[in-house]
Amino acid sequence: xxxxxxxxxxxxxxxxxxxxxxxxxxxxxxxxxxxxxxxxxxxxxxxxxxxxxxxxxxxxxxxxxxxxxxxxxxxxxxxxxxxxxxxxxxxxxxxxxxxxxxxxxxxxxxxxxxxxxxxxxxxxxxxxxxxxxxxxxxxxxxxxxxxxxxxxxxxxxxxxxxxxxxxxxxxxxxxxxxxxxxxxxxxxxxxxxxxxxxxxxxxxxxxxxxxxxxxxxxxxxxxxxxxxxxxxxxxxxxxxxxxxxxxxxxxxxxxxxxxxxxxxxxxxxxxxxxxxxxxxxxxxx
Amino acid sequence: xxxxxxxxxxxxxxxxxxxxxxxxxxxxxxxxxxxxxxxxxxxxxxxxxxxxxxxxxxxxxxxxxxxxxxxxxxxxxxxxxxxxxxxxxxxxxxxxxxxxxxxxxxxxxxxxxxxxxxxxxxxxxxxxxxxxxxxxxxxxxxxxxxxxxxxxxxxxxxxxxxxxxxxxxxxxxxxxxxxxxxxxxxxxxxxxxxxxxxxxxxxxxxxxxxxxxxxxxxxxxxxxxxxxxx
Numbered sequence: 001x002x003x004x005x006x007x008x009x010x011x012x013x014x015x016x017x018x019x020x021x022x023x024x025x026x027x028x029x030x031x032x033x034x035x036x037x038x039x040x041x042x043x044x045x046x047x048x049x050x051x052x053x054x055x056x057x058x059x060x061x062x063x064x065x066x067x068x069x070x071x072x073x074x075x076x077x078x079x080x081x082x083x084x085x086x087x088x089x090x091x092x093x094x095x096x097x098x099x100x101x102x103x104x105x106x107x108x109x110x111x112x113x114x115x116x117x118x119x120x121x122x123x124x125x126x127x128x129x130x131x132x133x134x135x136x137x138x139x140x141x142x143x144x145x146x147x148x149x150x151x152x153x154x155x156x157x158x159x160x161x162x163x164x165x166x167x168x169x170x171x172x173x174x175x176x177x178x179x180x181x182x183x184x185x186x187x188x189x190x191x192x193x194x195x196x197x198x199x200x201x202x203x204x205x206x207x208x209x210x211x212x213x214x215x216x217x218x219x220x221x222x223x224x225x226x227x228x229x230x231x232x233x234x235x236x237x238x239x240x241x242x243x244x245x246x247x248x249x250x251x252x253x254x255x256x257x258x259x260x261x262x263x264x265x266x267x268x269x270x271x272x273x274x275x276x277x278x279x280x281x282x283x284x285x
Numbered sequence: 286x287x288x289x290x291x292x293x294x295x296x297x298x299x300x301x302x303x304x305x306x307x308x309x310x311x312x313x314x315x316x317x318x319x320x321x322x323x324x325x326x327x328x329x330x331x332x333x334x335x336x337x338x339x340x341x342x343x344x345x346x347x348x349x350x351x352x353x354x355x356x357x358x359x360x361x362x363x364x365x366x367x368x369x370x371x372x373x374x375x376x377x378x379x380x381x382x383x384x385x386x387x388x389x390x391x392x393x394x395x396x397x398x399x400x401x402x403x404x405x406x407x408x409x410x411x412x413x414x415x416x417x418x419x420x421x422x423x424x425x426x427x428x429x430x431x432x433x434x435x436x437x438x439x440x441x442x443x444x445x446x447x448x449x450x451x452x453x454x455x456x457x458x459x460x461x462x463x464x465x466x467x468x469x470x471x472x473x474x475x476x477x478x479x480x481x482x483x484x485x486x487x488x489x490x491x492x493x494x495x496x497x498x499x500x501x502x503x504x505x506x507x508x509x510x511x512x513x514x515x
Contacts, residue, residue, distance in 0.1 A: 098476050109479065112486035170456045174449040182444040189440045189459065190487035194479055196463035197488075201478040204471060214385065215468040216461060241454065243400040253395040262388035266396075267457040 064184055065126040067172050070273060071188065072117040074165050076131040077283055079114050081138055081161060082107035085154055094151035099205060103158075106198050113191055120187070140282035143228050155206050156225040162199035163217060164232045164271065164279055166192060171270035196268070216265040232279055235271070239263040339507025340406050346448050347404045348513040352493055353455065354397035355409060355508060356438055359500055360431050361390040362411045367428070372421040379472065386428075386465050393458055400454075410505040425473050432466035433481075433489075434499055435459075440490035445514040463488070 082103055085091040092100055121128040138147045138157065146153040169192035176185035200215035203223060207213050213223030220237040222229045239251045239260055250263035258266075271279075342351040364387035371380060398405050417423040439459035446452045467478035483489050493513050501508065 102476055102478075105476070105479065109482070109486040116485040116487065166460050170453075170460065173443065173452055173456045177446070177449050177452055186440065186444050186490050187487060189443045189456070190483065190490055192456070193436050193440060193459055193463035193488040194482060194486060196460035197467035197479040200464040200467035201471060204468065215382070215464045216385070216389070241396055241400075241457070243450070243454065246400065246402075248396055248399045250392050250396060253392060254399070256391050256395060258388050258392050258395075262385065263392060265385065266389040266392035266461055268460040269457065270453065 060178070060180060061124065063175060064181055065121060065124060067175050067188070068117055068121050068124075068184070069126070069129050070172065070276075071169065071191070072114065072121065073129050073131070074168055074276070074280065075110055075113040075117060075191075076129070077136065077280060078161055078165060079107065079110035080131065080133045080136050081157070081283075082110060084133055084136075084138065085148065085158075088148045091148060091151055091154050102201060102205065106158075106201075109194060109198070113194075116187070116191075120184070135285055136283055137285040138283060143282060152206075152209060152211075155202060155209070156229075158202045159199065159206060159213075159223060160225065160229045160232050162195055162202055164276065165195045166199055166268060167232075167271040168273075168276040169195065170268065171272050171276065173270075214265070217268060218261050219264045231275075235269045237264055238267065238269055241267060337509055337511050339509045340409070341509040341511075342406060342513060343404060344512035345514060346446055346451050347401065348510075349442050349445050349455075350397055350401050350451065351404070351406050352442065352497075352510065352513060353439070353458075354394065354401060354405060355504075356435055356496070356500060357390055357394040357397055358409050359411060359503055360435060361387065361394045363413065363416075363427065363431060363503075364390055366413060366418060367424055370418050372424045373419055374421055382468060382472075383428075386468075389461055389465070393461075409508070412503055412505045415502070422473075425469060428469045429466065429473060430499075432462055432469055434491075434496060435462040436466055437489045437491040438493070438496040440488055441492045441496070445493075447514075 086095075086100070086103055086107055091103075095103055118128040118130075139145050140147075140157075144153055144157050147157050148154065169188060173185065173188065173192075176188055203211075203213045203215050206223065211224045213221075217233065217236045220230070220233040220235070222233055239249060241248045241250060250258060250266060251260045252258055253263075342348045342355065364383060368380070368384050368387050375383075416427050436459060439455055439462065443452055443455060443459075446455065470477045470480065479486075481489075492515075493510050497508055497510050
């Protein structure tokens with residue numbers, strides 16, 4: 001008779017038997033197993049009610065709704081950007097087959113993200129922000145005057161938007177920490193990594209057209225876009241990752257030949273809400 | 286005593302973790318015999334889906350960091366071998382990209398090792414005998430599996446982290462794994478960078494037991510994840 005196996009068997013029947021402690025823990029225990037069980041199509045409604053019930057704290061719910069609306073705003077920006085591009089003859093013609101397919105795929109994802117976030121906010125009793133195409137100025141107040149006149153400019157703006165979107169989600173993760181927010185944090189992380197896949201692909205599209213750029217961000221290099229997006233990449237040159245009082249230098253770490261480039265590429269850096277707002281405000285007409 | 290430790294906000298990570306381990310040990314030794322007796326008949330056969338021997342990842346945030354460290358060890362070892370014995374017909378461009386990925390995974394691995402300090406698990410023994418490193422198709426298929434698995438693992442682990450700083454660090458890494466995943470998928474079939482998403486065009490997430498069941502086929506060392514947060 002193996003007691004360890006028996007302990008494991010008990011755990012399978014009642015996973016909480018070893019963990020049952022305070023009522024606070026019990027309050028969110030009900031959610032812990034839900035993520036894996038409910039279909040993601042039902043997710044917005046499920047965690048909407050979770051936000052309302054958990055802890056009974058309106059403050060926490062408001063903070064989470066603010067994060068979701070911030071994300072929704074960025075998704076609308078991206079959705080309408082790609083949608084307008086696809087519906088602009090010069091862009092759709094230049095995109096040529098696989099390029100147009102990729103842009104359409106990305107546009108569809110952003111549309112799905114808009115739907116997901118909007119429904120999540122509604123289910124939680126919040127008011128989702130809403131934007132139509134005419135709410136935007138994709139030249140960013142004249143920064144990119146040829147955004148729909150040059151396919152290369154369009155792709156450059158796409159790269160900047162995707163990389164910045166990744167940094168924006170990353171900067172918000174900390175606001176979603178906590179037992180009551182498990183489902184919404186997971187959803188945010190799941191969107192965040194899709195945006196990173198987009199960024200990787202857009203960069204490859206630009207490389208195929210001659211840009212000196214990789215799927216990942218090298219230092220604070222703009223990948224040939226230029227000074228107009230310096231602020232979008234500021235901070236990406238970081239080679240030291242801090243853990244408590246431990247400043248870990250990634251370049252040449254532990255004697256491995258990790259270049260400064262590789263060290264910066266291995267970690268994507270966050271942006272605060274304020275920093276992102278500064279970067280995207282010019283896109284709002 | 287154990288409840289007091291858990292609600293003590295000032296408790297160190299080590300104290301809280303010790304309390305959780307101690308309770309399990311208490312039950313093992315004192316014996317919750319009234320419960321155990323009901324399970325004697327079914328529990329005597331060995332279950333191997335969660336190993337309770339082997340290298341212990343630990344509990345709490347340390348457990349999650351060791352979990353990530355384990356996955357990065359696996360990825361770094363894989364790409365190190367890919368570059369050391371490149372597949373037939375590898376192009377200069379592919380070689381450069383895969384070497385970059387190798388360097389990123391080594392950077393991640395060593396970062397976790399240093400971040401964990403004395404709490405770090407040791408080096409895991411990998412088993413790549415099932416992989417044909419001469420075949421581009423086989424190597425990239427394995428790379429795709431590892432990268433997608435890594436993304437799913439980080440996405441699912443975020444909710445298990447207590448310290449906002451560790452969550453931020455995991456966040457910095459997962460998007461890079463997603464960039465890798467997209468690139469590998471595009472090398473296999475251009476345009477498939479984000480295929481196989483979950484509903485709502487969200488990426489997938491998986492919890493540690495499911496991830497380790499898959500990753501475990503490439504690791505000889507037994508991994509004990511039984512104390513990880515759930």
